[in-house]
Amino acid sequence: MHDVLVAGALLAVLSGVMNGLFTLPMRFLGRWSWENVWSVFIVGACLLLPAVVVAVSAPGSWSLLLEAPGRAEAIAVGTGFAWGFGAIMFGQSVSAIGIALANTFVLAISSAFGSLIPMLLLTPNKIHERAGHVVLAGIAVEICGIALCGRAGLLRERAAGGKSDQRGDLVGEARPLAAAFLLVIGSGLLSAVFNIGFALAQPIARFGQVQGLSEFASTNLIWVLMLGGGAISNLGFCVFLLLKNVSGRKFLQPGGARLYGLGLLMAALWGGSIFVYGLATPKLGSLGASIGWPLSLATGLLVANIVGLLLGEWKGVPRRAMGWMLSGIGILVAAIVILSRANQ
Template sequence: MGNMHDVLIAGALLAVVSGVMNGLFTLPMRFLGRWSWENVWTVFIGGACLLLPAVLVGITAPQSYRLLLEAPGRAVGIALATGFAWGFGAIMFGQSVSAIGIALANTFVLAISSALGALLPMLLLTPARIYERSGQMVLLGVAIEICGIALCGRAGLLRERAAVNQKEQRGDLVGKARPLAVALLLVIGSGLLSAVFNVGFALSQPIAAFGQMHGLSEFASTNLIWILMLGGGAVSNLGFCAFLLMKNRTVWKFVQPGGARLYGFGLIMAVLWGGSIFVYGLATPKLGALGPSIGWPLSLATGLLVANVVGLLLGEWKGTSRGALRVMFSGIGVLVIAISVLSRANQ
């Protein structure tokens, strides 16, 4: 019993580490204003979805690519399709960070994705759990998260009405600002499609089981899923970036003087976000039958809190009224409660 408890604690801590990395990965975007959005996103996606998985798989289990050819076909199709769909959510997320800043974009996208990403795997894979204590705790945690989302959204509206110096708030953030109404469409779309990422991971578990059956470790077998999902996401992301690079004639920015620093920041983004995905994959098996339903919201809600702290430190709320800040802090407090409820769902 004690050993099982230790495993659950380890899984929860790994989910939190994954969330911290996720919450920090957009920070370098504040220093990439010399590049256009499509330049930044090309380097980020290339590093996170192609380079990092190739390195990790090459180190941990180079036979993975051969095993993928023999893995369950239906699960492979689901992983590729959901990864491709998530790719468009990633595009909208990247655009929303440029539109309204790190704090608000992460708040909306991660909270929406967290709620749906917790519910859908349970409904699809273990619907009977809804009537058990663990399932009801997940439902309660999601309901509390929705209240936190509403409060943070209200704070965003108050910030927009404050008419503060937008240029001072943004710093050297890549991309261009947009009205909150347009940004909301981006974050809602991104939140919905980001939830698909966790659903795809949950439905692709036969691939991981197949890997373990053929001698792979728990971590290496989970990576089989990530290879497919991140590869599918890379196709949609890099396709859209290529379109923008040609349309806006911004390919030349890749070779402008002083580019090493820009490439460095882009690769830091890739390591933080890509690393968060692999750490999350390490966490979920340790959280039991409801691993994807508990680990996902726990990771994303942690990321949401970290991103808001980063946004506050960078001055994204500078000049905003105390009332708006109180609403924002209230929303963050509610989300902390949601994290606590979800972390106890499997105990």
């Protein structure tokens, strides 16, 4: 049992690493407009990758979606559709304020709501037990670390503004901090819906296992529905912008193979993180969704801040800001350790 929990925790951390890296290619996609990049990313992450994973893991499982519990399927599609607008706002916020700061605020909000609500809905009795206390403690420590990283980010913004040498070839345009805050708040709340929907759609996975699917293959049925719902809202907005800005012609630019490749790399990293997370949660026991979610997001936040540092997003900022960030990262590591032990 201990080995299974350790494997689940490691998979959740791997999911976070992939999630923290997926926005990195946006740094090199400035030749395209935001809607070009995001539409390629969404097609790859929400449509192509799920289809490939399901075809490889359980080719005959598509027909089971016609027989799975209808209420759970409606929840999966509906929450996926709602999450799609959060994904749009997240993509816009990365362009607005950079990889590190956008991830800090979005993952903070998403971690808190996405961890607590599944526990309260599915296993409310756990809140009064040791495991629930450890989850709450881990989230509290994580929020402290996130607050320190956020403080560092604010100091960075005040010192550096939107200097182009910090943005590099980042796709999209910088925005005022107030507008960026609205984007990250909306994105964080709707991103939490993604984990809530996954937790509430578990009857689909249980149905798949009864029909003979493996744990991994049955969970993939949930992801297909949720990601499909998210693709509708994301691609709808992208098509609107492509028509409005007449940016569809950029898909035909010379040398576009590199741009398509980077967009699909984004899809592989983020989409892969979702399927790895789906593999991790069953191994973490009855509190899998409440433990795995903050564990994955805290790791992703840690990685995203390191990426931002290496890319020069913190270049020229006061030493005090760097101190805040390093302190926050240290506390986030402590939160990861606490959350990984919640089910032991």
